[in-house]
Amino acid sequence: MSEKAGKVTMEKLVSLCQRRGFVFPSSDIYGGLSGCWDYGPAGIELKRNVKEAWWRSIVQERDDVVGIDSSILMNPRVWEASGHVAGFSDPLVECKNCHLRWRADQLTENKCPACGGELTEPRQFNLMFKTFIGPVEEAAATVYLRPETAQGIFVNFMNIVNTSRKRLPFGVAQIGKSFRNEITTGNFIFRSREFEQMEMEFFVKPGTDGQWLDYWVQERFNWYVKLGIKKENLRRREHGQEELAHYARGCFDIEYLFPMGWSELEGIANRCDFDLKQHMTHSGKSLEYYDDETKEHYLPYIIEPSAGVDRSVLAILCDAYDEETVNDELRVVFHFHPDLAPVKVAVLPLSRKENLAALAKDVYGALRPCFATQYDDTQAIGRRYRRQDELGTPYCVTIDFASLEDNMATIRERDSMNQIRVPIPALKDTLLAKLAGEDLFILPEGGKIWKQEK
Numbered sequence: 001m002s003e004k005a006g007k008v009t010m011e012k013l014v015s016l017c018q019r020r021g022f023v024f025p026s027s028d029i030y031g032g033l034s035g036c037w038d039y040g041p042a043g044i045e046l047k048r049n050v051k052e053a054w055w056r057s058i059v060q061e062r063d064d065v066v067g068i069d070s071s072i073l074m075n076p077r078v079w080e081a082s083g084h085v086a087g088f089s090d091p092l093v094e095c096k097n098c099h100l101r102w103r104a105d106q107l108t109e110n111k112c113p114a115c116g117g118e119l120t121e122p123r124q125f126n127l128m129f130k131t132f133i134g135p136v137e138e139a140a141a142t143v144y145l146r147p148e149t150a151q152g153i154f155v156n157f158m159n160i161v162n163t164s165r166k167r168l169p170f171g172v173a174q175i176g177k178s179f180r181n182e183i184t185t186g187n188f189i190f191r192s193r194e195f196e197q198m199e200m201e202f203f204v205k206p207g208t209d210g211q212w213l214d215y216w217v218q219e220r221f222n223w224y225v226k227l228g229i230k231k232e233n234l235r236r237r238e239h240g241q242e243e244l245a246h247y248a249r250g251c252f253d254i255e256y257l258f259p260m261g262w263s264e265l266e267g268i269a270n271r272c273d274f275d276l277k278q279h280m281t282h283s284g285k286s287l288e289y290y291d292d293e294t295k296e297h298y299l300p301y302i303i304e305p306s307a308g309v310d311r312s313v314l315a316i317l318c319d320a321y322d323e324e325t326v327n328d329e330l331r332v333v334f335h336f337h338p339d340l341a342p343v344k345v346a347v348l349p350l351s352r353k354e355n356l357a358a359l360a361k362d363v364y365g366a367l368r369p370c371f372a373t374q375y376d377d378t379q380a381i382g383r384r385y386r387r388q389d390e391l392g393t394p395y396c397v398t399i400d401f402a403s404l405e406d407n408m409a410t411i412r413e414r415d416s417m418n419q420i421r422v423p424i425p426a427l428k429d430t431l432l433a434k435l436a437g438e439d440l441f442i443l444p445e446g447g448k449i450w451k452q453e454k
């Protein structure tokens with residue numbers, strides 16, 4: 001019946017994402033803006049689900065991490081202390097012929113990749129976007145769009161210690177927009193100029209930092225696996241000594257096998273006490289922690305898992321994408337984990353006839369408070385199934401003329417394409433159980449849920 005077709009490529013993904021409302025180029029009608037993307041109705045749900053899954057695992061399900069939402073614009077001295085004003089730059093070379101600029105560290109040959117022209121010597125280029133506070137565009141009013149969310153956590157360290165009653169070890173988590181004037185954007189939403197990060201700073205007693213680094217590398221790796229990303233497409237890569245920032249004592253990347261090759265999804269670094277020390281020196285405020293047990297004052301060390309929302313979304317899209325030939329027709333489907341799927345259930349009346357529509361609307365009304373549900377009564381049923389497959393909807397509920405007689409509906413599963421008949425009053429519980437990963441089927445007579453015999 002079905003056989004595997006082609007592999008995922010970035011071209012296929014970009015075009016499907018646009019066709020199904022996942023991601024559009026920013027300011028599309030004006031020709032777009034390089035390095036910026038908009039998330040459409042399906043994309044925003046997927047992205048929200050990714051962020052919620054992260055928040056649930058990092059904050060909600062733990063008692064040693066709290067959240068924060070700091071502002072994007074910060075006192076410019078923050079970026080002097082953090083080293084971003086002086087050091088957040090990539091050496092660039094420019095082609096003397098076509099004037100395109102390239103990151104020196106990404107070139108394999110000493111000539112322009114676009115035209116083969118001669119290149120200039122590398123020059124520094126700051127990656128932070130500048131803007132001005134107030135009406136006068138002068139140096140004193142310069143502020144920056146944050147290039148990472150982490151600094152908002154470091155500068156609030158004392159506020160949190162003083163108000164949350166957290167004792168070491170504990171973490172502070174934040175999800176939010178970051179901006180980088182990247183020289184080379186590309187690979188769809190992998191590298192953009194405006195993106196979202198999910199960062200957590202975990203403050204620990206010096207001496208315990210090594211074991212906490214190992215712990216968080218493992219935790220974060222498992223998180224991607226739990227969300228359904230295939231293990232063989234994930235790997236840990238330890239940074240070599242030459243790659244480490246001067247203050248860091250260890251760093252691992254979690255990488256995903258994207259269509260363009262293995263690339264960073266998330267970095268987990270042991271930042272020692274660098275950040276708190278810098279802010280203490282620059283602000284003149286003590287950021288030392290008082291340890292009630294040992295009666296000592298000291299600066300905690302920090303373990304930082306720093307992930308990109310957009311890169312996670314891209315990895316999830318790549319990993320869930322599948323093509324197969326079913327009865328000589330191409331079926332494209334996203335096998336999203338149910339927690340991530342933008343739409344969980346689609347209600348599809350077989351026809352628009354009044355009595356059928358009324359029953360289908362009732363079913364829709366009963367399900368939508370429980371799940372992200374879509375109602376679709378356009379086109380032939382086969383076309384509607386294909387559309388839901390391309391959105392990655394795990395279950396379709398079909399209401400047909402027999403439903404009017406026997407008060408039953410058909411649940412069609414996205415992955416197996418199997419169909420089962422279920423009493424309408426049992427739909428909600430059956431779908432809830434199935435979405436939670438339980439292998440269930442329904443005995444039509446009593447409408448009772450039974451575990452499937454293995």
Ligand code: ATP
Pocket residue numbers: 148180182189190191192193195196197264265266267306307308309310311
């Ligand atoms: P890269 O080497 O790919 O530029 P980085 O090492 O500079 O990344 P970090 O500063 O460690 O990245 O940022 C943490 C995470 O934020 C990255 O792992 C990535 O998921 C995300 N991220 C960083 N820059 C971008 C970007 N320009 N677009 C999308 N996501 C990004």
